[in-house]
Amino acid sequence: MRSSPPSRGDLTPELLQTSQWTDELLHGAGIPVHDIPFVTVGGGIGSFVTLDYLRVYGVPTGSLRVLSNIDTPWETYEYLTRVSQIPRPERIRSDSSSRPDNLWGFPSYALEEAWRDKSLRHLRQVATEPIFDDYWTPRAGTVFQNLEREAKRISYWDMLVKGQVRMVRRRVGGGYFTVLTPPEGLSATRRVAFRSRYVHLAIGYPGLRFLPDLQDFRERYQDYHHVVNAYERHEHVYETLKTRPGVVVVRGGGIVASRVLQRLMDDREKYGLQTQILHIFRTFVTGSHGPGVFMRRRGGDGWAYQGFNYPKSVWGGQLKAQMRKLDGEDRAKLYKNMGGTNTPRRRRWQQQMAKGRRENWYHAFQGVVDKVEPSPDNRLVSHVRSDDGQLRQYASDFIIDCTGLEADITEHRVLADLLQHSGAGRNPLGRLEVERHFEVKGTASGDGALYASGAATLGGYFPGVDTFLGLQIAAQEIADDLARRGFCKKLGPLRSTSQWLKWARNKAI
Amino acid sequence: MLPTLSGRIQTRLFLLATVGLVVTALIVPVLPGAGSAALGDRYRTGLVVLASVAVLGVCWELLYHFLMQFRWEKDWPTLFGLLTLVPEGLLLWGLLELDVVPGITAGPPAATFWIHFAVVWLAVWLVANGPMRVPFVRWRFRGGRLV
Numbered sequence A: 001m002r003s004s005p006p007s008r009g010d011l012t013p014e015l016l017q018t019s020q021w022t023d024e025l026l027h028g029a030g031i032p033v034h035d036i037p038f039v040t041v042g043g044g045i046g047s048f049v050t051l052d053y054l055r056v057y058g059v060p061t062g063s064l065r066v067l068s069n070i071d072t073p074w075e076t077y078e079y080l081t082r083v084s085q086i087p088r089p090e091r092i093r094s095d096s097s098s099r100p101d102n103l104w105g106f107p108s109y110a111l112e113e114a115w116r117d118k119s120l121r122h123l124r125q126v127a128t129e130p131i132f133d134d135y136w137t138p139r140a141g142t143v144f145q146n147l148e149r150e151a152k153r154i155s156y157w158d159m160l161v162k163g164q165v166r167m168v169r170r171r172v173g174g175g176y177f178t179v180l181t182p183p184e185g186l187s188a189t190r191r192v193a194f195r196s197r198y199v200h201l202a203i204g205y206p207g208l209r210f211l212p213d214l215q216d217f218r219e220r221y222q223d224y225h226h227v228v229n230a231y232e233r234h235e236h237v238y239e240t241l242k243t244r245p246g247v248v249v250v251r252g253g254g255i256v257a258s259r260v261l262q263r264l265m266d267d268r269e270k271y272g273l274q275t276q277i278l279h280i281f282r283t284f285v286t287g288s289h290g291p292g293v294f295m296r297r298r299g300g301d302g303w304a305y306q307g308f309n310y311p312k313s314v315w316g317g318q319l320k321a322q323m324r325k326l327d328g329e330d331r332a333k334l335y336k337n338m339g340g341t342n343t344p345r346r347r348r349w350q351q352q353m354a355k356g357r358r359e360n361w362y363h364a365f366q367g368v369v370d371k372v373e374p375s376p377d378n379r380l381v382s383h384v385r386s387d388d389g390q391l392r393q394y395a396s397d398f399i400i401d402c403t404g405l406e407a408d409i410t411e412h413r414v415l416a417d418l419l420q421h422s423g424a425g426r427n428p429l430g431r432l433e434v435e436r437h438f439e440v441k442g443t444a445s446g447d448g449a450l451y452a453s454g455a456a457t458l459g460g461y462f463p464g465v466d467t468f469l470g471l472q473i474a475a476q477e478i479a480d481d482l483a484r485r486g487f488c489k490k491l492g493p494l495r496s497t498s499q500w501l502k503w504a505r506n507k508a509i
Numbered sequence B: 001m002l003p004t005l006s007g008r009i010q011t012r013l014f015l016l017a018t019v020g021l022v023v024t025a026l027i028v029p030v031l032p033g034a035g036s037a038a039l040g041d042r043y044r045t046g047l048v049v050l051a052s053v054a055v056l057g058v059c060w061e062l063l064y065h066f067l068m069q070f071r072w073e074k075d076w077p078t079l080f081g082l083l084t085l086v087p088e089g090l091l092l093w094g095l096l097e098l099d100v101v102p103g104i105t106a107g108p109p110a111a112t113f114w115i116h117f118a119v120v121w122l123a124v125w126l127v128a129n130g131p132m133r134v135p136f137v138r139w140r141f142r143g144g145r146l147v
Helices: A013-017 A023-029 A045-057 A075-083 A109-117 A121-128 A140-153 A212-221 A235-243 A255-271 A318-323 A328-338 A347-358 A413-421 A468-484 A493-504 B005-030 B039-068 B078-083 B085-097 B110-128
Strands: A033-035 A038-042 A064-068 A160-162 A164-171 A176-181 A192-196 A198-201 A227-229 A247-251 A276-281 A289-292 A295-297 A362-366 A368-374 A380-385 A391-396 A398-401 A449-452
Touching (some): A023 A033, A045 A064, A045 A140, A121 B078, A198 A413, A212 A368, A247 A391, B039 B110, B078 B085, B078 B110
Parallel strands (some): A038 A198, A198 A449, A247 A276, A276 A362
Antiparallel strands (some): A176 A192
16 A cells, blocks of 8 residues: 655645745744755756765765755666667767766776777877767766766765755745655655755756657557657667568657667668668758858758767857857857757768668658658658648658757746746746856845756856756856855865876775 | 867967976987087077977967867867977978077077977877866866966
8 A cells, every 4th residue: 555645744835825935934834944055956967067076176965965856867867868779888979078977077088998998099089080080989888887986986875865856945034945855755744845055956858848740649649659759768669670671750860860870770780671761851951051151060961960969169169258258149149050950970870871872771851740640551651841842741660759859948847936936037048047157047045046057058158058068067167156155165276186186096085 | 179269379388388398308408419519508499499389389379270260160179289290390490490590599400309399299289188187177168278
């Protein structure tokens, strides 16, 4: 028999309706309050790198808590990479020196893999990328192993509090209350609250959104088997194709589409399959494109090519410096110029696609899908309208949506509450507006500050927020801001070197 | 590297003044082709060469920054940072041959110059591509700026 959650210590209508809470209000509701100066909400890689920075800056574990419903910082990331066809031995799309387990980025992953494999191959690739070779990228497994090592070193699990965060509200007199619903059986009350001067939100992607025509099909025909999203489990597609020849429609022009294509093409080659691939691009890129000679991105065969999620210099160079100065329309314009779906131009993928075109089993074309319907023989028919106005129908056995559309930030309860009650606003791209140091604009509370990093803040003064290095850049800005506020000591060259030596010797801090 | 113009210049000057200086101090006594020249004169020549790389380098960086604008990523691949030693070395060698570098009466022998130049370059390149991030945690996120 399942025990019902405790009814004591729950949110009251008064608490729900009051934007700023007093200590008495929580006391009256019977919600226990824990005092912790800094709380990070999320518990994914964004929370991890922020805690890592603060621990390296010298903050003790007693002053820090991470509120999360996952056990390890890499759990969600590993799930998403695995289902989107990047298991541990495969390589992710990340730079060699973007190491969430090492805030210095030295030694790089390439140096580490070179040392481990006793091979200069990795170093040669890093030294000659991207001119004579593809960008070197780390194996997913390397990233997770190192995260585990660093998590142990900084006593991550001593700071972890399991539960679902419901909201963050400003406290009368300064600071914040973060309300958590602990797992059943672990608490005598329905909710507990953390009273802190600083709160950090790193709650990741607010949610996944499906292409409207595919969502419509799934709901209308209750078919979640033939129409799948690349970010959900869809191994059955590949398994079915091993048993009989089939046609697969792939939608999207980003890295996930590349990965899914690679899986389909690898399986075709490995098992001698007869899979036919129809690849629909909403925007079909035929060559180099961009607003001018100083801003042209390579492209071709439908794809826009770029090594990483953003042009590289957003993580430290010219574009980072440029965006930092822009607001409103100007910022939105630069985002638009460097944005757009893209994928790396990897040699292996190019060879596979060229072979597919030659042997007539890979067909890429431009089109917008009006609707998807089932055919009498239980297949799928996509009604596709191309830019020249032509309407065509394509029959397939499966459709894989690789577009990776993201939901609005209000889909996430904590963010919706923040927008409604705590003075947070939206940036030119509609996400959470943060300052250059990642404090959420409009949410200051006395001497307290509320920070946010990650995908929810895309569109701010720093573009690469939803990436490993972006999370570290945010973490550094936050740690430096906290140092300015006196919460910790700033990391100078000497202390940085001594902390790095501890990292290198895997000495616990 | 992901440099801004001021980051490029600052990094070059800083690394030449630190890594470059240390390497020069260590290598000058063992450089070939010194003949009967006194150690003091050899150091003087070595330091003038180092200073010339710094001064000419500011102009070179302006050119590199301009060339970088043609790159979508606005980055400066690691390989470029190494290979630019060829044009920079040739220009400086030419200027030494023409005796237009102030502070030196007679240019150093080819072997002395090229070994010194290449070793300093390699050391600076290696430090810039990794160890530099250890003491200066903000450096790589600021386009190579130190101040």
